[in-house]
Amino acid sequence: MSERDIDKMIDELVEREVSRRQLFRLGAAGAMSVGAASFLAACGGSSSLGGGTKTQSKVIQKSALGTELNFSNWPLYIDVAHGKHPTLQHFQKKFGVHVNYTEEINDNTEFFGKIHQQLANGNSGGRDIIVMTDWMAGKMIKLGFIEKLNKQYLPNVQKNLIPALQHIDFDPNRDYSVPWQSGQTGLIVRTDKAPDVKSVNDIFNPKYKGKVTMLTEMRDSVGLTMLGMGKDPTTGSVNDMLAAIDKIGKYVKNGQIRRFTGNDYLKDLPHGDTWVCYGWSGDAVQLQSDNKNIKFIHPEEGFMLWTDNMLIPVGAPHPYTAEVFMNWIYQPQVEAPIEDYVNYVPPVNGTKEALLKIDPGVAKNPLIFPSPAVLAKGHAFKQLAPADDDKVNNAFQQVIGA
């Protein structure tokens, strides 16, 4: 057994139990979150942003490489070995830049609430890269909180970003954002308890009363429910969303829906508290490997797709270094080890081939590398204007009891 194999075994033993958004759901965080958003060009969402906070963002200029880079990300969203991050160590070896990696983002809204005041003053709090889900990335770009990228320094991104993500509604030419990971929201099912779940609407089957959970992330729960009602979450109206929320509310009242979770279903499904739930693909990959009775299902009506994006906030101390980092990540052989660990959907072309060499099992997993036919049924949630966003979010929070 080579050292690498042993390392891997230890890592698996230590880390199998947890996955990225499992931690810190509580406390202040409330909900772990993943938004849904925009793979497809969505219409609407013309914003009516009024004055208030406005910071000028400018195009990043070349400078000397910094000695450090401050990278804020979600928990468990990069490869880990022995408490360190091999990818980041690799970067340091290659460029002499030490990456201060902080897992401080647990929730889009909460993180926004924490840093918006600083950003409005053109201060990023020392952060060079932050990772936000599409809809929040769109909001921050509109507010002028994000530096414009200089694509001259991002040749790998130009070359390797998968086509589906090249043009998205909130940032049509990827002038501000570079995808970190994508994921799918669908149904996760205990096949021994609920054997023939195919449709989103099966979650409302009275047979599963009290054994059903949805996500606290509004865009995922409302989006999937809309699909079940025959509405497209990308083009649907605010009224369609409110109708979906009403429907969810009805099933909260009658006890069908047990609760709303971050990824607590990681525990609830194996324990049998939950039989059918809305959940995220990356978690499902882990659950399936531990329990053969657990399965991720792409509902026949379609599923939700979302992306988390790297952004350089205004006032970032090392913007050029941040671009160098982004560009470096966009090489399949660099992305592959990250993917091997996080199990979401990589935005870098060629990752599958690179991963085949180091971990063929993961490379062949259709949840990590969905076929084009499957991806075609993915939907992004509409980019909402702030007033609509408030309205829909409010209604949703009331329905989930808060």
Next chain:
Amino acid sequence: MAFVRRHRGILPLALLLPGLAWLIIFFALPLYYQGKISLEVGSIFNGFHFNWHFKTYTDAWSAYRTQFLRSFWFAGLSTVLSLLIGYPLAYAIAFRAGKWRNALLLAVILPFFVTYLVRTLAWETILDDSSPLVSFLQTIHVISPHGRVLATTGSVVAGITYNFLPFMILPLYASLERIDDRLLEAGADLYGNRRSVFWKITLPLSMPGVVAGVLLTFIPAAGDFVNATLLGSPNQTMIGNVIQSRYLELNDYPTAAALSFTLMFIILVMVALWAKVAGTDALMGTEASAT
């Protein structure tokens, strides 16, 4: 020293200063800002501005009356349960435990060495649908064959009771332990049987503990949100959950601040009424007179 001797009035003031500064910085100022925020309008995107917007209070109350009432109902129920469980225990430790007294007290406090969150998560596991405890309850028909314990009112109230029980036991123990044995002996000498000695002497003398325990349990229980999140369903959410979601999920600071103030106000009124009923002497821990 000479200065202090010359200005005698200064000394108490100087001694008060650290406490006073603490109160101002960590209580009065935040309260002021929170009050200000609760009367602002706007959104996180457009900024908030102050505008004496009292409507936030009435809107918040009508939108979340259910959660308010539920919070007080759950907190009240938990307080009564804590008292029913805690009094006999505190009594036993104070009068019957003998040399085990310290060990038992330690056992009461010991769970506190583990964080609140972890203890509640443990309950989530103990009560989950496939747990032995739940199967047992199903077998003896306490709950229906397909019934559950987790995500019900029962589990939330039980969680709150468990988590705040020591706040009830400790003040109860403190006041029971202080009771002079000679008074009980005197009661017996005057032909009081055990029951009448308890009702006429022990219970009245332990009232300060009851009053303090009720306050220490009820107040944090009413604002709790962890038990409802982990052990409840959306039909058990309490006002703490709402405040949390308003602050962190919706960035709706005015409503969150207004809800916090309303909660504080209601609790203050309840405490005042309780103090009036129970007597401020009891509240201050002064022993109620046994005459």
